[in-house]
Amino acid sequence: MTDARPHEVVPIRRETRLASVQGTLALDLQPRQDPPRTSAASGSGPIADVLPIEGLLRRATEEWARRYIQAAVEIVGGDRPVTQLLRWSSREVYQDLQRRALLVARAGRHQPGQGRFQPVRPRVLGVHPSFVTRDVVEVSSHVRYGERSRALAARFERTPDHRWRCTALEFA
Numbered sequence: 128m129t130d131a132r133p134h135e136v137v138p139i140r141r142e143t144r145l146a147s148v149q150g151t152l153a154l155d156l157q158p159r160q161d162p163p164r165t166s167a168a169s170g171s172g173p174i175a176d177v178l179p180i181e182g183l184l185r186r187a188t189e190e191w192a193r194r195y196i197q198a199a200v201e202i203v204g205g206d207r208p209v210t211q212l213l214r215w216s217s218r219e220v221y222q223d224l225q226r227r228a229l230l231v232a233r234a235g236r237h238q239p240g241q242g243r244f245q246p247v248r249p250r251v252l253g254v255h256p257s258f259v260t261r262d263v264v265e266v267s268s269h270v271r272y273g274e275r276s277r278a279l280a281a282r283f284e285r286t287p288d289h290r291w292r293c294t295a296l297e298f299a
Contacts, residue, residue, distance in 0.1 A: 150255045178258045187258065188283075191291055193254045196279055199296060200249040200270050205239050209254045217294045224296070247273035264291075 139206040184294060201207045202224050209225045216224065253269040262285035270277045282295040 134141050141176050151238075180258050180261070184261075186292075188258075188291070189254050189263055189266075191270060192256060192264070192268070192281065192283060193240075195291075195293060196254065196266070196270070196281060196285075197249075197251045197292075200251070200279070203231055203250060203298075205232055205235065205237055206248075208241070214287065214294075215290065215292055217292060220293045220296045227298075252276075259266050261285075 130246045202209050210228040228239040250271050255267045256264045258264050264283050266281045268279045278299040
């Protein structure tokens with residue numbers, strides 16, 4: 128048994144000094160002088176290879192993705208029937224859109240895809256494609272609902288008949 132009195136505090140841990148950067152993020156703000164590493168220099172595969180895509184293909188893909196995402200948010204909101212994206216969606220994406228439209232319709236007590244009146248309509252403000260290959264593109268987008276915003280991410284893959292098909296769609 129210790130000889131500690133009830134009014135004395137017995138330290139459990141020893142005191143440690145706090146670093147001078149406590150509560151801040153320690154960053155090295157000195158500019159880099161060396162060129163970035165490449166896959167040949169590192170020997171462990173590509174780090175962030177840039178896929179050169181001509182401007183015409185990039186703009187066409189971006190515009191197509193914008194139209195697809197606009198249609199997708201209108202389907203979920205109840206303005207369009209989900210069948211409008213059947214041809215351009217994988218089975219999983221189509222079923223997810225169908226499920227989301229049904230959930231929103233139940234919550235709003237309306238039928239999905241009937242073009243109901245909405246006080247706030249969704250608008251796609253920005254679409255940012257990132258080409259994985261010439262036939263696979265991942266897109267991040269910014270959708271505005273009045274004063275609120277959402278992010279959507281999508282993956283499009285080119286089919287053998289040269290159409291884009293959405294194989295993944297994530298709402299955030």
